[in-house]
Amino acid sequence: MKRQLLLLTGFCLLALNFCLAQQDDYVKQGNDCFDKGEYDRAKRYYEAQKHQGSETGMDAKIELCDKCIGILAVAKHFFIDKKDYLEAKSKYEELLRINPKDPLARERIELCNKEIVSPQSMNERDFAFEDEKKYPTPSSVVNAVAALVSQADAHYDNKRYSEAVALYRQAAEQGNAWSQFRLGRCYAYGDGVTKDYNQAEQWYRKAAEQGHNQAIQGYTKAAEQGDAMAQNYLGYCYQMGYGVTQDKDQAVYWYKKAADQGNDNAKNNLKNMGVR
DSSP: OHHHHHHHHHHHHHHHHHHHHHHHHHHHHHHHHHHTTOHHHHHHHHHHHHHTTOOTTHHHHHHHHHHHHHHHHHHHIIIIIIOOHHHHHHHHHHHHHHOTTOHHHHHHHHHHHHHSOOGGGOOHHHHHHHHHHHSOOHHHHHHHHHHHHHHHHHHHHTTOHHHHHHHHHHHHHTTOHHHHHHHHHHHHHTSSSOOOHHHHHHHHHHHHHHTOHHHHHHHHHHHHTTOHHHHHHHHHHHHHTSSSOOOHHHHHHHHHHHHHTTOHHHHHHHHHTTOO
């Protein structure tokens, strides 16, 4: 019996050492991938580490990977699709400030420098064009964000949620209401991110306050499918007249739908409206 107990103890210690070594390996491999600019792979290793039960610092690393994925997508859009080398260079430099070891960013910055014409050789027309690229017009910014959203939607529809989240975040931070709505939904359901209702509420509210037609359609569809948070914010849109005709009855209807599912914000909204 004593011998069996010793053997069992030894086995448990070996298993524990193996798990600890595997966790260390996840972090090491994640860090190696991050240094190489392989942010998708790095994120998967960090998520594996987190799922092993060691969450210390992993959320920050995962969020940083998402940020880098988003910046890289924007940089590639300017470099490959738009051939706007000044904007591309700016984004690759932003990426390099986060990860000074990123080899692609360094390589692309050199290529951008070669493509950018030196000021001494420019005539007046060249200067005007250069200024236009350096200080993009609102329409060019809108087009860049629209391209981000289109790529994000394609990733989301194909269930590549991590890639979608990174791009939605970039567009959402630039004020795109549809991306704010979709990012909120990703946080609400844990699609591509750790489920976080506070983050979901934050992005849902940003989208609701803009009253964007596509976001309103998204709220309506999600609300009709039983999403309590979407029901609450659809009610909020009706109460405030964001993107829809102000309608207190509709606001109460959707607030009650959400409240019946236990949504505390909806309950407070009904209370503030004097509805029991």
